[in-house]
Amino acid sequence: MRRWTAAVAVGGALALGLTGCGLPAGVDGKLTNSWQPIPEPTPFVPPAEVCHSGDFAETAYLSSYSPVDCTAPHRTETVHVGAFGAAVAEAAEPPAQGSAEIRGAYAECDTKASEYVGGDWRSGRLWIGVAVPSPAAWEGGARWFRCDMTELTNVEDNGGTASRTASLRDALAEPSPLHLTCYAVRNDSNGAIDTMPAEQCDKPHNAEFAGVWQAPDIPFPTQDRDWAQFHAECRKIIGRYAGVPLDDNLQFRTGVISLPGGATEWAAGNRGVRCYLWLNERNVSRSLKGAGTDGLPIQYE
Structure with missing residues (x-):
């Protein structure tokens, strides 16, 4: 009895098909011809900001x-x-x-x-x-x-990374504690620069950030003759910053500190050299930006 009932049910379905019962709108009865191809997987790309x-x-x-x-x-x-x-x-x-x-x-x-x-x-x-x-x-x-x-806590003395709680978006668009300003350079027993901690420009200091020289694609400096080019170019940056003539007397007005990134950064493509005017043992208590020849007089001794 169960087999006979099943046969009737199948037969009824076939009869419905033969009597012209139509398919729902938008269905053509073909199972695969309208399927969209599966897209290729795309690799993860991290967002900015x-x-x-x-x-x-x-x-x-x-x-x-x-x-x-x-x-x-x-x-x-x-x-x-x-x-x-x-x-x-x-x-x-x-x-x-x-x-x-x-x-x-x-x-x-x-x-x-x-x-x-x-x-x-x-x-x-x-x-x-x-x-x-x-x-x-x-x-x-x-x-x-x-x-x-x-x-960084300090770019001049190979400072470590700082922890922040704000984005760096537009962080240098206005005067900011992040900006490089003035420094109190300290020499070692041989007269070479030992440390240069940051100092407020209205406090006694003997060095000041003047700008950046974008070096060409040259080797990282390792010898005195290499550094001579860096110092000469940074002196030009300093002269423009202080507003003094870019002549032969510039070397008698100020010393210079030229700080490229390390050799690894240089190899990676960092050609920016930070340039600082340096008064050695002489201290001032103001910024020398635009100070002119009165601010950077020729030092005869």
């Missing part, structure tokens, strides 16, 4: 990616995310630090970082680095690079 609680790392792993709100304590901030060009796309692994590809990425980060903070980032206690995807992410198609910025 987010902060991270940890220190900068050259390789960014998705497993450790845990951004925090920039009002929470953090040590780095992503100010820009770029993409490597087609020439890099076929590489089997991420570009190595110091490679031409990283130098190109650094140049983009350099420009974008200054735009982000509202002024030349080297005029503040700031540092930038280029982070690349992990080898696994690269194999999965990731071709981005991340421009991360860190506040």
